[in-house]
Amino acid sequence: MVSVKEFQEIMRRIYFNKDSKRGAEDTHKWLEDEVKELGEALQNNDIKAIENEFADVFAWLTSLANVLEIDLERATLRKYENRCPKCGSSPCECPFRKRRVK
Amino acid sequence: MVSVKEFQEIMRRIYFNKDSKRGAEDTHKWLEDEVKELGEALQNNDIKAIENEFADVFAWLTSLANVLEIDLERATLRKYENRCPKCGSSPCECPFRKRRVK
Numbered sequence: 001m002v003s004v005k006e007f008q009e010i011m012r013r014i015y016f017n018k019d020s021k022r023g024a025e026d027t028h029k030w031l032e033d034e035v036k037e038l039g040e041a042l043q044n045n046d047i048k049a050i051e052n053e054f055a056d057v058f059a060w061l062t063s064l065a066n067v068l069e070i071d072l073e074r075a076t077l078r079k080y081e082n083r084c085p086k087c088g089s090s091p092c093e094c095p096f097r098k099r100r101v102k
Numbered sequence: 103m104v105s106v107k108e109f110q111e112i113m114r115r116i117y118f119n120k121d122s123k124r125g126a127e128d129t130h131k132w133l134e135d136e137v138k139e140l141g142e143a144l145q146n147n148d149i150k151a152i153e154n155e156f157a158d159v160f161a162w163l164t165s166l167a168n169v170l171e172i173d174l175e176r177a178t179l180r181k182y183e184n185r186c187p188k189c190g191s192s193p194c195e196c197p198f199r200k201r202r203v204k
Binding site: 001015024025029030042050051056058059073077079081083084 | 154
């Protein structure tokens with residue numbers, strides 16, 4: 001088992017030197033590319049590629065958090081600790097929406 | 103502290119009913135939108151919005167993993183356990199690249 005915070009620290013040890021040189025904007029672009037690749041793996045229904053891209057998306061998300069000095073675990077638990085932040089329930093009781101409405 | 107696996111389980115309890123109804127393709131679209139919103143928050147340099155969007159991206163990533171029955175923690179540690187999967191070192195010794203080259 002690894003905590004979200006520990007995984008972010010692992011990524012810091014491996015990549016912070018490069019991530020900080022690249023900066024937030026380009027690290028975010030890379031994250032976007034990885035999410036796109038995850039979508040392509042989904043389209044191809046390739047389970048090994050899908051698992052691989054999940055790892056990459058999560059790794060780049062923590063890299064970006066490191067560049068910005070954001071504690072991903074704290075930010076996440078603050079919003080999602082055991083209930084939906086919108087309706088306050090678990091399971092969520094908000095109306096079902098298939099697509100995003102802004 | 104929360105492990106990656108535990109957080110994925112929390113998301114399952116809160117959202118799996120809706121996530122499974124929505125399906126992988128639309129859940130991935132939602133994840134893409136959240137990554138875009140994180141980029142907008144970065145542009146605006148709004149720290150509260152940035153933290154909020156980090157939480158959302160991670161939440162939607164685990165939602166998508168739940169729909170696909172992927173263990174995000176296992177997939178991630180398999181690829182990134184304590185060293186760069188490309189060069190095998192920590193810190194990573196791969197050549198620095200600012201932008202993605204496919």
